[in-house]
Amino acid sequence: MAQSRQTIFLMGDPSLVLELGEICHQAGFAILYKPASGKDSAPFPKHFKKVNTIPRTVFVLCELSLDRELKKKNLLFIDKAAGASAVILSSSITVTASEQASWIRRPSRLVGISTMPTLLSQKLIELAPTIHTDKAVMARVQEFFARLGKELAIVQDRIGMVMPRILCMLINEAFFALTEHIASPQDIDLAMKLGTNYPRGPIEWADQIGIHSVVTILEAIHDDLDEDRYRIAPLLKQMALGAQWWGT
Amino acid sequence: MKTIGIVGAGTMGAGIAHVAAISGCRVFLHDISDEVLTKALERIETELQKGVEKTKITAEQASGARSNIQPTSTFNDFSNCEVVIEAALEDLEIKRDIFRELETACTPETIFASNTSSLSITAIAASIKSTARVVGLHFFNPPHLMKLVEVIRGNETSEHTMQRSAELVSQFGKTPVVVKDTPGFIVNRIARPFYGEALRLLGEGVASVEEIDRIVRLEGGFKMGPFELMDLIGIDVNFAVTRSMYEQTFGEPRYRPHLIQQTMVNAGMLGRKTKRGFYDYSQ
Structure with a gap:
């Protein structure tokens, strides 16, 4: 297995990047992140590696902002910079996963997730696949969260989730x-x-x-x-x- | 606080008598029915024995508590009471009649508390002349296990009454929280969206009963999900509380009941007590 499979890329709300990044780090992933506005708003631990672009070999990408405009900007960047086979997990509490998928070139690779500070560290994460989400993408997402030790609940793609x-x-x-x-x-x-x-x-x-x-x-x-x-x-x-x- | 009168020996009245007696108060437990009184004493006895078995209280404390409780069907001894806690039926007119009788039976210094969960303290107090001494003391079921008591300030309740009531709650080994007399007080009000949003999510088809409960337990860290909790409380009871909040606030949409609740009540699916609610308990 290629080393890059062990790497995860995060961007978005700094507190969520930190919270999910730590969980991934514990599970043995290497963490790459892109700061929100070019500079760090919070000091990140050393094992978070700051990058300006996404290596083509990273397969799991997370967008963790709640703000609609920022999310759109970040997703367009991720869609362009990431390798073709990478899956995108994006917080879908404030914008449905379906709408987010409509912004990018390959909507089949995006799955919505529930990411809220203080809930991320709990045992379960909600997943909101869209009608476009590819079955193989879902399988990889499930495998990813299994590695993090999370239980999953698949919910309908609605604002606010559960x-x-x-x-x-x-x-x-x-x-x-x-x-x-x-x-x-x-x-x-x-x-x-x-x-x-x-x-x-x-x-x-x-x-x-x-x-x-x-x-x-x-x-x-x-x-x-x-x-x-x-x-x-x-x-x-x-x-x-x-x-x-x-x-x- | 030494002498307490309790009016109504149902589940809550008996439970409060238990708590007061354990804390060292002399308790006059009043009910118009001898049968209800006998049952209440039996229930208190069972709980005291359980307490001793589980070493939560000593045998001496239990026997002390036993001798502290005196059942009565009149208000004759209530002139000795520093506080009277009314735990009668949740009916405004019944409570008002009791308070009028108490005003005659007790000294002017006696504090009058109502253990209501849904009626206005201000409305209950308005039945008597000395409204400053009327307060709400909302115990949670079962009173001997639940730590919280809401101390409710009516429109006319005096600072002195509030302070003495909070002291009494502390003497009972409970935690007082102070709240203004408004529909649902703190707990029944703030808990509304826990059920209301879960019902909405179910109605909108976002997730199933089982999935919503699992999410709330494992993602939210709650002990129980909203549907298993409604089954435990009783879907009819939960529906009645929501409905009462909605009506008391003249139709505030945050408290609007859900059709699912009404349908379940109409079907007689009330939760654990009928073996069927959101889950099946017939096995």
Whole structure:
């Protein structure tokens, strides 16, 4: 087996590149990454090798941004630079895998994945193949995740997928409660952990995921389903713009 | 806090009596039905024995708790109570009648708590003159195992009442969280999307019941998936909570119930208790 089969290329959201990169590193892959805007926004460990182009011998490529424009730009780069037989795994929480596949020359090699900070390290990853996805591509994707020790769940290709949508809506509800000053953030988290056995409180979870990512996902769901049900809590929107919570 | 009155000896009333008695309070456990009272004492006895067997409490604590609980069918002894916790049926008029009786039976200093999970504390309090002493104490089922108690501040609840109530919860060995009197309080409200979005995802055909539960457990790290949890709670109970939230907020779309819930309730598929819900438990 060629050495290059052991290499994975990552680009996109730095925190996700870091989180998935570490998981791949643990599983014995060599990590190549291309920084988001030419320079590092976060210091990456030494075993992450920065590259400006993709060696033709890398077979698994991951695009991990939530922002639509950035994702398009990155995917067009990957599609052009990567070898013909490489498969593309792309985060499909905010843009469907089907739409992303329509941007590139060979849509059959793209599969959507659920990548959300704090969930990536868990045991399972959701896969959203499109109607174009090649069976051989799916087989290689499954083999790749088996090597990472991940279980897989194949879901329909929809904005928000399964866990990101449920989790972001829980967080949104907690922020509506906070916006309305019904309880303190500490008490909200405590109540959900002790009262319903949630693994983390929704507010601390939002902090760990990154408020900006939560809002980006909720905006995509709101745009897609176009229902009042998915409108974003005012406080959450403001915090995504850099505000701090100062309530009682 | 030494003397507690509890009104209603159903599952929650008996459970709260158990918790209060273990913590060293003298407890007057009231119910209009002698049969309900007898059953409550039997249930408390079973739980105390279990506690001793599992070495969670000592035999002395259990016997202390036993002698701390006094069943009664009148409010005669309630004039000694510093706090009364009402755990009657979830019916506003029944609760209001009880509070009116309590206002006559107790001293002006007695704190009145309601263990409601869905009614407004403000609405319950409005039935009596001294509204500042009315508070919500929402225990979770089963009270002797669940650590959380929501302490609910009604429109007129005084700071003094809130503080004493939180102290009582701590004395019971529980964790108090403070919340304003709003539909669903904290837990029942924030948990709505856990079920609501899962039902939506199922309805939209994004994934199956089994797959959504597996994803929520293995990707989300939750102990149980939304569908297995609805089966455990009772699909009818879960549907009623969602519906009540939706109605109390005059149709807030975030709390809109799902047709799937209604269909399951209509079919009598209520979860574990009927052996059929989202899963089949008949085997």
